Amino acid sequence: MGKNTDRSFVLRGDICYSTSPTHLDARRDAHVVCVDGVSQGVFDTLPEKYRGLPLVDCTGKLVTPGLNDIHLHAPQYTFRGIAMDLELLDWLNTYTFPEEGKYRELAYASTAYDIFVDDLRRSATTRAVIFATLHVPATELLMDKLEKTGLKTYVGKVNMDRNSPDFLCEDSAAASLDATRAWIEKTKGAYRNTLPILTPRFTPTCSDELMKGLGDLVGEYGLPVQSHLSENLSEIDWVKGLCPWSTCYGQTYKHFGLLGGSTKTVMAHCVYSTDEEIALMKQAGTYIAHCPQSNMFLSSGIAPIKRYLDEGLNVGLGTDVAGGANLSMFRAISDAVGVSKLRWRCVDQSFAPLTIQEAFYLATLGGGSFFGKVGSFAEGYEFDALVLDDSGIRSVRELDIAQRIERFAYLSSEGGTITQKYVAGVRVL
Numbered sequence: 001m002g003k004n005t006d007r008s009f010v011l012r013g014d015i016c017y018s019t020s021p022t023h024l025d026a027r028r029d030a031h032v033v034c035v036d037g038v039s040q041g042v043f044d045t046l047p048e049k050y051r052g053l054p055l056v057d058c059t060g061k062l063v064t065p066g067l068n069d070i071h072l073h074a075p076q077y078t079f080r081g082i083a084m085d086l087e088l089l090d091w092l093n094t095y096t097f098p099e100e101g102k103y104r105e106l107a108y109a110s111t112a113y114d115i116f117v118d119d120l121r122r123s124a125t126t127r128a129v130i131f132a133t134l135h136v137p138a139t140e141l142l143m144d145k146l147e148k149t150g151l152k153t154y155v156g157k158v159n160m161d162r163n164s165p166d167f168l169c170e171d172s173a174a175a176s177l178d179a180t181r182a183w184i185e186k187t188k189g190a191y192r193n194t195l196p197i198l199t200p201r202f203t204p205t206c207s208d209e210l211m212k213g214l215g216d217l218v219g220e221y222g223l224p225v226q227s228h229l230s231e232n233l234s235e236i237d238w239v240k241g242l243c244p245w246s247t248c249y250g251q252t253y254k255h256f257g258l259l260g261g262s263t264k265t266v267m268a269h270c271v272y273s274t275d276e277e278i279a280l281m282k283q284a285g286t287y288i289a290h291c292p293q294s295n296m297f298l299s300s301g302i303a304p305i306k307r308y309l310d311e312g313l314n315v316g317l318g319t320d321v322a323g324g325a326n327l328s329m330f331r332a333i334s335d336a337v338g339v340s341k342l343r344w345r346c347v348d349q350s351f352a353p354l355t356i357q358e359a360f361y362l363a364t365l366g367g368g369s370f371f372g373k374v375g376s377f378a379e380g381y382e383f384d385a386l387v388l389d390d391s392g393i394r395s396v397r398e399l400d401i402a403q404r405i406e407r408f409a410y411l412s413s414e415g416g417t418i419t420q421k422y423v424a425g426v427r428v429l
């Protein structure tokens with residue numbers, strides 16, 4: 001059955017996936033069928049027609065869709081877990097820009113990216129949307145390394161032509177656009193798993209001329225876009241000064257065709273989005289990358305994710321390394337729940353805290369749809385999966401599958417292990 005037998009098989013285990021933001025479908029000793037890299041659905045009893053497929057027996061283990069990290073910075077992995085004492089703009093100038101400047105040196109980039117890529121490969125992440133730096137050679141090197149992991153990623157050569165230190169600033173909008181075009185031409189069809197994404201860092205570091213040119217590239221190449229939006233109050237004030245013509249921060253992207261609509265766009269944070277900005281994102285189908293750990297550690301604030309979900313916006317989760325300290329998407333799930341409770345208690349009781357089901361949805365289907373039919377075991381979805389051994393998280397209690405997933409999000413570092421990982425039906429771990 002199936003032409004590509006290594007991407008056609010049955011996994012048996014305790015299967016759990018989101019069928020909506022509020023509902024987890026959990027089945028004990030069930031089967032999920034993958035044919036040519038695509039899920040055929042979950043079955044308590046394996047249908048006759050699939051009985052000839054190889055059976056991967058994961059009885060007693062949890063089987064979930066892979067987790068999608070839709071915002072992180074590969075070059076910042078070197079200083080994860082340190083330098084957490086400043087807010088965004090000072091943090092960028094003091095720690096981030098000097099570090100990213102080092103990626104001009106390919107030898108440094110190669111060593112640093114080897115560690116990042118290997119850790120990402122071993123993490124719970126199956127797909128990711130990644131910032132590199134403004135350096136084209138180092139960005140291509142990162143793409144080469146990611147390609148070999150089998151993970152599916154979008155990678156962005158960063159654009160920045162103003163308000164940046166000399167050692168990390170492109171000479172002009174034209175120079176930035178030329179470098180971007182050359183990079184797109186070289187990488188756009190070059191890989192199976194790794195795709196370029198346009199990456200204006202954020203409005204403060206991108207001139208109007210650069211933004212306009214990037215908008216033109218969206219039209220020309222049909223590439224997706226990633227950036228940052230409404231993360232920090234000083235940043236938002238700065239954008240008002242830089243773009244006095246704009247009515248909200250989001251409009252500084254929208255004006256140039258960089259907020260979504262014609263192609264998929266992901267904006268990280270959206271902690272302080274106004275009603276107008278939310279309406280623009282809703283209209284454009286913008287993806288919001290919620291990065292709770294980064295929002296805590298950079299003292300940015302707490303994004304109103306429940307509101308975004310209620311209003312039907314596209315939302316996923318990001319680690320935002322190194323604003324967030326680690327690559328754990330399980331940690332992102334539990335942090336999303338945690339900060340939503342603080343928001344409810346301290347900021348605004350009109351939106352309930354997120355449930356664990358909602359946070360799991362964000363990490364799987366919510367962010368997964370940025371990549372297409374990804375993030376579910378429903379029939380027709382690309383088969384991305386994790387096999388999780390939670391036997392090392394010891395307890396005398398009998399737990400149901402949903403409780404075991406919840407516990408894994410909070411306690412995975414206590415002895416939970418990822419024993420297998422699949423992306424589009426290919427085993428990558």
Ligand code: GUN
Nearest residue numbers: 096201202228294320323
């Ligand atoms: N805004 C612009 N650049 C960055 C960055 O590197 N990290 C975060 N968290 N926000 C940004």
Ligand code: FE
Nearest residue numbers: 073228268320
């Ligand atoms: Fe970021």
